[in-house]
Amino acid sequence: MAKHIQDVMTKHVHCVGEGTTLREVACVMRDQQIGDVLVTGANDRLVGIITDRDLVLRAVAEGKDVDRTRAADICSDQIVTITPAATIDEAVELMRTKAVRRIPVVDHDKPVGIVSIGDLALDRDPRSALADISAAPANN
Secondary structure (H helix, E strand, O other): OEEEEEHHHOOOOOOOOOOOOOOHHHHHHHHHHHOOOEEEHHHOEEEEEEEEHOOOOHHOOOOOOOOEHHHHHHHOOOOOEEOOOOOOHHHHHHHHHHHOOOOEEEOOOOEEEEHHHHHHHHHHHOOOOOHHHHHOOOOO
C-alpha cells in the first residue's frame, strides 16, 4: 500500500503574515533553525513561501530594507502544493516536474505541513547520503 504525504510530512510549519517584515522572517528562520516559512493571508490561507535563498537573492542582494520590506513583497507566490492524502509518488513527480525541493501541504488552502526532498529521501532510501544529511541536526 502506498504511503501518503501525511505519513512523512513535517507537521509543525512556521507561518508568517503577508505584512511581516523580512527581519522578522529571518529571525523566525534563525530561532526555529529552518530554511523556509510559509506566508499566509486572509483566513490563514497560504499565499506564498519564503526560503533563506529568497531572502538573500530577492532582498539582501537587491538592497531592500529588511525592516520595511514585507513578506508579501518577496515571497514566491506561484507555489506548488499537495494535499495530505496525496501519495509519496505524487510528491516525487511534482518535485521532478516543477524542480522544487519542498512542497507545502494544504487542506482547503490552509497549510497543515510541508514535505521536503529530504523527507522523501528518509522514507525512500534511509541509508542514502541525502537521508543522512536530512536526519542530521541543524547547523547553528
